[in-house]
Every structure is written in structure tokens, then in C-alpha cells.
Amino acid sequence: MASVVLSPRDLAGCEHRVALDFGHEGRPGTEPDPPGVQRRKEAAADHRAAVRDLLRGIHSDQPGAFLAVDPESRAADRVAATMKACDAGVAWIWNAALPTDVEHGRRGHAELLVRVGDGYVPVIVVNHRITQPAKTAPDPSRPPSLVTSPLWGWAPTPDPYRTARPNRRDALRLAQLTAMLVEIGRAPSTESGGLRGGVIGVDADCIVVHDTGAMLDDYHEVLDRRRAIAAQQVPTEPRRVAECRSCPWWVKCGPELEAVRDVSLVATGNQGTALIEAGITTIDQLAAHRGDPPENWPGSARFDDAVIGAIAWLTGTELVRRLDTPRVYRADVEVDVDMESYGEHGAYLWGTLRTDTTAPDEPVVYRPFVTWDPLPTRDEARSFAEFWAWLTAERLAARQSGKTFAAYCYSQQAENRWLLGSADRFAGEPGIPTRREVEAFIASDEWVDIYEAVGENFICPRGKGLKRVAPVAGFAWRDDDASGEASMEWYRAAVALGGGRPDLGQRERLLEYNEDDVRATKVLREWISGSAVDDVPHERDLLARTDY
Structure with a gap:
């Protein structure tokens, strides 16, 4: 698998997409993004630029503390500039590019590397919310579970006023960057207990601090499996999931799923998983099912709704009435x-x-x-x-x-x-x-x-x-x-x-x-x-x- 090199994006989401991305010469990545995807990319770029300018302003009174690597330069030059800045001990390195780790099959870049001790912690900038206000007042008897740092310096502190909004994609990206920094000797520590990373969200009001050392075991399992999938060593098959809406491979997967009347067309997420585990893999099987739901059926969902949805799909029925007489509140x-x-x-x-x-x-x-x-x-x-x-x-x-x-x-x-x-x-x-x-x-x-x-x-x-x-x-x-x-x-x-x-x-x-x-x-x-x-x-x- 030496030739398989994964970016953090390849670690999360649909496994079948990874297999298709690495297993087909006609990869659709060269096709123009749909307008919605392009807008989200532009919004994310605008947000990163705003955070860059904010941080540069915060540290403007510290000559040499903040350095931005030229994003328009060649990849090799960006890596060289990043390593040179690390050697010089620059405190805040923006648009940092790490050397591709061919041996372990991974590549990555961090919006920010922050110097901590003799090494660096990765900080990524994302265009979604990563915290929300705490719903209750701080309780002195219970230490906060969230740790944040101010933007002016790396100072991780328990934060009783916010709660985290976890995001697996962000966590895996931070774990990959941390592992790469450890591999090249640029991390603050080689012990997992001393490894951390950070995320700046859409509010750009703090850095949410993650214990990346604790993520590494899970990350390595994911990396190994995804590399095997990319190398076509682990078989995958299409299933309809949320990301299908914007995936360029849907033009291939969609017709394949419809041809076999795959149950994921009418039941996704935990529902689809429970059905497949019970051997109900087609819409026809689900439509014909009567009796108790599968063993792992999610308790919040009515199983009859899934059966009726399957029948509706087969018969072209757009809506199905639950009540004899529908009702809705009306007013003058x-x-x-x-x-x-x-x-x-x-x-x-x-x-x-x-x-x-x-x-x-x-x-x-x-x-x-x-x-x-x-x-x-x-x-x-x-x-x-x-x-x-x-x-x-x-x-x-x-x-x-x-x-x-x-x-x-x-x-x-x-x-x-x-x-x-x-x-x-x-x-x-x-x-x-x-x-x-x-x-x-x-x-x-x-x-x-x-x-x-x-x-x-x-x-x-x-x-x-x-x-x-x-x-x-x-x-x-x-x-x-x-x-x-x-x-x-x-x-x-x-x-x-x-x-x-x-x-x-x-x-x-x-x-x-x-x-x-x-x-x-x-x-x-x-x-x-x-x-x-x-x-x-x-x-x-x-x-x-x-x-x-």
C-alpha cells in the first residue's frame, strides 16, 4: 500500500467513495463543483482569510511572531517554508504544509501551527460552529469538560461557559496532523498525554483544545482500514447516505442502487444499518415485512413508517395519511x-x-x-x-x-x-x-x-x-x-x-x-x-x- 496516500478528507464519510476515488481512472474530481459546493468552499476560504487577518492583527506588536506561508507557491516550496519557520522558532505559522508521509500513506496541512515548548501543535480553522453556550451556570463541584484557549496565545484552560459540538471529521484531521508532527519530530512531546491540537470555528472567539493523543488509537485503525479500501483490498458497495447529495459519484451509485432496489434508498443511517444486519437489503423485502422490527431498530423511529415508505416507493405514492382526518391549528x-x-x-x-x-x-x-x-x-x-x-x-x-x-x-x-x-x-x-x-x-x-x-x-x-x-x-x-x-x-x-x-x-x-x-x-x-x-x-x- 506504499503508493496510497490519504488526505484527512479520505478518513471520514463514505467508504465506497474512497474506493471509487482511488480505484477508477475516470475520477470525477476534475468536474466543476456544483454551485452549492462551490459556495461553501468560497465561504470557508473567506472565513479562513478573516481569521488569518485577525490573528495577524493580534500579534502585530510582536515582530516575527506570525508568519504566513505563501499559498500560491508550489507544494514543495510550502513545505520548505514551513520547516524553515519551525527551525527559526516562529510562534504562529499560518498555512503550514507538512511533508507527505509516504511510508504511512498520509498528507496534510494545518491552517496554523502554534509553538508550544520545543514543538508545535496543529490548529485548524473550520466554517462551522464548534461550541455553544452552556445551558446551565458553572458548577464548582464538577470540572468543565471543555478546554479552550484564547486567540492571543496558547493557554488551554477549562471553560465552564461553553459546551463542545463534536465533529468527527475535525477530530480525524487533527489526529492525522498530530501523528505527522510526531513522525517528523516537530510535536511538543512523543508521549500521547502531551499531545494536543486546536480548532477555531465560525465564531472565531477561541481555540477549542483537543486531546489528540487520546485520539491516536482510533485514528490509526481508521487510517489502516481506509488505506486498505483505497488499495482495493477491502470490498465496499454503494449505500445511500447524506453526502450522496453532493457526491460526484452519485451519477454512478444512484442507478446501481435503483437497479437492485437497495433498501438504503428508503432507509438511511441507523435504520438502514439495522435492516441490513437483519438481512433486509431490498425495498421489496422491506415492503413485504410484517411483524416486529429488527433487533437493533432505533427506538425513536416507528418501524411501520419504514415499511409504508417502501410500499410507497414501489407504488409511486408521494404522501401517506396517518390519520383519518388530518388536522392543523387554524386561526382568524x-x-x-x-x-x-x-x-x-x-x-x-x-x-x-x-x-x-x-x-x-x-x-x-x-x-x-x-x-x-x-x-x-x-x-x-x-x-x-x-x-x-x-x-x-x-x-x-x-x-x-x-x-x-x-x-x-x-x-x-x-x-x-x-x-x-x-x-x-x-x-x-x-x-x-x-x-x-x-x-x-x-x-x-x-x-x-x-x-x-x-x-x-x-x-x-x-x-x-x-x-x-x-x-x-x-x-x-x-x-x-x-x-x-x-x-x-x-x-x-x-x-x-x-x-x-x-x-x-x-x-x-x-x-x-x-x-x-x-x-x-x-x-x-x-x-x-x-x-x-x-x-x-x-x-x-x-x-x-x-x-x-
Whole structure:
């Protein structure tokens, strides 16, 4: 296996992808990335650049302490520059490249090497959240499990104010970098107890410190297995997993799975694993199964849903009714809400659609609250405050008129995150509600999640996303390319994130897309409480079928 050299990316995720990557001459890696993947790469690059500039500024009063290796130079030159900086004892080495370890089959680079004692610890920079605020006050009798370091220096300290959000891909990358540093004699210690690494996340407010020495046994097992897979010594086969959505090999794996009606097409994750372990490998076998679930079936999932999903896949049924009469909370005054955000940078648009069900002749009006200042921006506080003031006024007006009120969204997790986040980030600014006010609204009966209502009423074999379910209710988006990923590209053009002049046409496109989302939620809600009982077969009807 001497010729197999793995990057940290090859250590996590789908094993079959690794086998295909190393076993086929026609590797799809040369194909252009899908727009969504390209956007995420650009956002990650922007984040790394911002962290680099932040660290350079922090250490600007220490001449020679911070050195950035030229990312445009040849790989060999980057390695040479990194080793030279290590020899010179530079405290912070940005864009560090380590020598390829051909013997052990690994390569890697660290956004940062930080000098500790006579060696270096690796620090990686990622564009996702790695911590969250602790939910409880610090307990002096229980030491914190999280260790963090400030950005100004390597000073690992127990942190009682945050909790970790573990990420296996990050852990394996840190372990690989640590093992490579040990191999070339650049680590602070050769003892596993003295080995550490760090991660700077999207908030860039600290370095989360990991005990990388404790990871090494697991890492070496993963490395050995993945190298054997890459060398075609361990057979793999396709299975549908989450990363299939963006994998270039899906054009090969997808048809193969459909040809054999692989059960992973309708049951993924722990469900799929439990089925395969029980010998249920095809959709047909699952559809025909009656009785108890497999031994390791996850307790949070209803097994009958998986069986019905398999029958639905075979019969082309898009939705299956759980209840004899579907139900959803309705009100006199109904406001549909949909939020648009740009990555982790903020929420730039709160779209609303107001319907007075007691006044059928009254126009149904779409109203957006938006900032077109590029995120992050303080103007986001202004647009959010205006949205909250309008929503609060509508709630009050309905009560004063003796009418019931409800606001609706589709999958409240995203909206709740930015409702609470906006209250926290802009606390004290004009019109911004307190966190307690937002929490009271979220907990009230007046905030209704149609996504949850869909799950309570229906089994959704092809997914519960709005764009999967609303078309069954007869709704169609005006833009054929409408999607969350596409909206990110439209936003970049709308505010000229890539330079140039803002594209006003893309702003209109985003507003139209947002309006269609709130109208889709309205149509879906009305359909659930109306003709869904006639349009959608009941689960007992599917279980009684044999013609598939």
C-alpha cells in the first residue's frame, strides 16, 4: 500500500467513495463543483482569510511572531517554508504544509501551527460552529469538560461557559496532523498525554483544545482500514447516505442502487444499518415485512413508517395519511413567516404573508422586512426590529378585535435560531425584543410549525421538505431553480459579495422566492385542513396492497 496516500478528507464519510476515488481512472474530481459546493468552499476560504487577518492583527506588536506561508507557491516550496519557520522558532505559522508521509500513506496541512515548548501543535480553522453556550451556570463541584484557549496565545484552560459540538471529521484531521508532527519530530512531546491540537470555528472567539493523543488509537485503525479500501483490498458497495447529495459519484451509485432496489434508498443511517444486519437489503423485502422490527431498530423511529415508505416507493405514492382526518391549528388572522439567512452571517430577510380568514374579500398581502447591506451588518438589527414590531402589532390588533391569531413557519428550527440570535446579538438596540419576549412567543400556541404538522399527519417517503410536500397540495414555485442553495448564489450577486455592482434583478428574485415559500406554507396548511383527507391514501390502504 506504499503508493496510497490519504488526505484527512479520505478518513471520514463514505467508504465506497474512497474506493471509487482511488480505484477508477475516470475520477470525477476534475468536474466543476456544483454551485452549492462551490459556495461553501468560497465561504470557508473567506472565513479562513478573516481569521488569518485577525490573528495577524493580534500579534502585530510582536515582530516575527506570525508568519504566513505563501499559498500560491508550489507544494514543495510550502513545505520548505514551513520547516524553515519551525527551525527559526516562529510562534504562529499560518498555512503550514507538512511533508507527505509516504511510508504511512498520509498528507496534510494545518491552517496554523502554534509553538508550544520545543514543538508545535496543529490548529485548524473550520466554517462551522464548534461550541455553544452552556445551558446551565458553572458548577464548582464538577470540572468543565471543555478546554479552550484564547486567540492571543496558547493557554488551554477549562471553560465552564461553553459546551463542545463534536465533529468527527475535525477530530480525524487533527489526529492525522498530530501523528505527522510526531513522525517528523516537530510535536511538543512523543508521549500521547502531551499531545494536543486546536480548532477555531465560525465564531472565531477561541481555540477549542483537543486531546489528540487520546485520539491516536482510533485514528490509526481508521487510517489502516481506509488505506486498505483505497488499495482495493477491502470490498465496499454503494449505500445511500447524506453526502450522496453532493457526491460526484452519485451519477454512478444512484442507478446501481435503483437497479437492485437497495433498501438504503428508503432507509438511511441507523435504520438502514439495522435492516441490513437483519438481512433486509431490498425495498421489496422491506415492503413485504410484517411483524416486529429488527433487533437493533432505533427506538425513536416507528418501524411501520419504514415499511409504508417502501410500499410507497414501489407504488409511486408521494404522501401517506396517518390519520383519518388530518388536522392543523387554524386561526382568524394567520401570518406565514419565512426567514432567509446567509450562512452563519445573519438573517437578511423576514418575509410575511397575512391572511384574515374572517374576511375573504380582504387582500392577502406579502410584506418583506429586508436589509440589502452585505452581511454581517448592523442594519440587520433595523430590519429585524421592524419585522418584530409589525408582528407584535398584528397579534395585538387581532386580540383587540376578538380574533384568534397564529403565525406559521416551515421547520421552526431555523426561524427560532435567528429569532433568538437576533435578540441576543442586537440586545438594547431600538425595537429589539428581549430574549425572554422571543422565548415566550416561540413557546406560545400562536407559533405553529407546519413541518411538524406534516409529520404528525403524513408519512413522507420522499422527504418532508417544503418543496417535496407543497407540490402535492397543488403549489408550484415560479422559479424552476428555486432552492436554499440557489438562493445563496442569488444573494451573493444581489449584494455584490464577489465585487462589482449589486444585481437588482437578483434582489427581486430573492423576494419572489421568499414570497413563494410563505404562500406554499399557506396553501399546504389550507390543504391539510381541507381536501387532504380525499387526496391522500391512508396507511392502512397501503399496508393492504399487494400489487407492487
